Amino acid sequence: MDNFGEFLTKNPIVIDNGSGTMRAGLAGNDKPKLQFDNYVGRPKYKMVIPTKSQPDQYLGNITDEQRGMLKLQYPINHGCIQNWDDMDLIWKYCYCELQVSQKEHNYFFENYNTPALFIAVQGVLSLFASGKTTGIIIEIGDGVTQIVPVFEGYSLQYAQQRIDLGGRNITEYFNYLLRRSGYYFHTSAEFEIIKKIKEKKCFVSLVNQGDDKNYDTRGIVDTVTLPDGNTMTLTFEKQKAAEILFNPSLIGLEYTSISDLLIRSVQKVDIDLRNTLYQEIIISGGCTKLKDFPNRFLNEVKKIVPKQQKVKAYSPENREDLCWIGGSILSNLASFKNMWITKKDYEEQGERVLLKNSF
Structure with a gap:
């Protein structure tokens, strides 16, 4: 890719870089092509019978038999990348599996010089995938729980809540x-x-x-x-x-419960918006797929709010992929081309362009 115009003719890659699960695929698809545990496996033992070459690292969908011989390490802990070298290996693996050309592959991974980039909060993408522009999203992944309120397409960042629990x-x-x-x-x-x-x-x-x-x-x-x-x-x-x-507190953490966390977020927004948000709760994230989670969460919220307050929660069947689907839909829109952060933008404006143009 020699310029941004050529980049726009390509199909963007959408990555949901979760603490526990990696999801990756091409924009416009209804589900990610790749989905695997977001760890790198390395042999724990020395090979004494050289029957075949042994890889230094194992990535992707590792078999049960392979897993028992490996030390597994997650590069992301509670939503923060702790091991950039392993994260780089996983990104490269995604590019190879998605059959991105070698030219593009090298271009992306040489000093992270991607031609264009867009960063979004998971909860906002989950709301977008739900076909709504207003709502409050509870996103529970492997390492982080986030509460993200959005009203008429505007992210109410001052009211967002997050705890390292998942x-x-x-x-x-x-x-x-x-x-x-x-x-x-x-x-x-x-x-x-x-x-x-x-x-x-x-x-x-x-x-x-x-x-x-x-x-x-x-x-x-x-x-x-x-x-x-x-x-x-x-x-x-x-x-x-x-x-x-x-x-x-069962595991020694002083966090509030996730239901209290949602209430805290709603209470931070303007009083005129609260009723609408309480009736547009979106449940998202793989952790929420545990049986009866939506019902328990809704019951806990109803215990806290005033009795006259109506509370509704939506839990899409595909909620473990909701964030990725939102990114796939968004980046495939023709109107989205003006939202990309280009390499030129970054060179001219520095890191502040990331904060200005992402959500």
């Missing part, structure tokens, strides 16, 4: 509960096994059950077969793991 915390707490029940998982590969079990088996209790002894385990006993053939019995752990979203 799906990875639930997995860690689930692992802790399993240890208390006599099941021990130590390695990064075993942590991923726990994560998959959490996604399939855990659910959100419709009410706060309090202490472990108060959990009604009738009808929820579950047996899981582990990769080595052993079995594990789950009871109250399936319910209690996600309770940290509504009571972060």
Whole structure:
């Protein structure tokens, strides 16, 4: 690409760079072509029988057998990139898998000199994908929970809320509960096994059950077969793991609950806007796919607001991909071409152009 005009003839790449999951694809598609755990795997052991060459890193959809031989490291923690080298490897992998030409590939990754860029808050894109211009979005990912209010297309940034709490915390707490029940998982590969079990088996209790002894385990006993053939019995752990979203003190965090977080955001906006926002709550993010989460969250919000206040929440079936879909739709619009931040803009205005032109 020699200029921005040529760039506009290309199909933009949309990346949802989550703490736990990477989603990438081309603008205009209805779902990401790539979706995989956002980590880099490296061999834990030395190869003593040289039957075939062993890669230095494993990326993408790593098989269960490969995972057991690897140390898995996430480059992003609570929404912040901690390891730029590993992040670079994952971005390069995305470009190769999306079959971007080698010329474009090198151009993007040489000192991050992309021809044009646009950065958006996940919640805003989720709202856009929902076909709305007004609403308040609760976005719960692997590492971060965000509350983003938007009114008639305007992002009310002063009222946004964020806490470092998400799906990875639930997995860690689930692992802790399993240890208390006599099941021990130590390695990064075993942590991923726990994560998959959490996604399939855990659910959100419709009410706060309090202490472990108060959990009604009738009808929820579950047996899981582990990769080595052993079995594990789950009871109250399936319910209690996600309770940290509504009571972060269970894991020693002094955050408010996610329902209180939404109320705090609404209370920061003009009083004339609050009624509308309460009736346009959008639930988004992979963590919210846990069974009964939307109902519990709505119930918790209703407990706090005045009785006469109507509260409505929308939880699209594809809400784990909602952010990426919003980016795909937005960047494919003809009217969007004026919103790109070009390399020339950056060279002339510096970092302030990123704050000015992104949302």
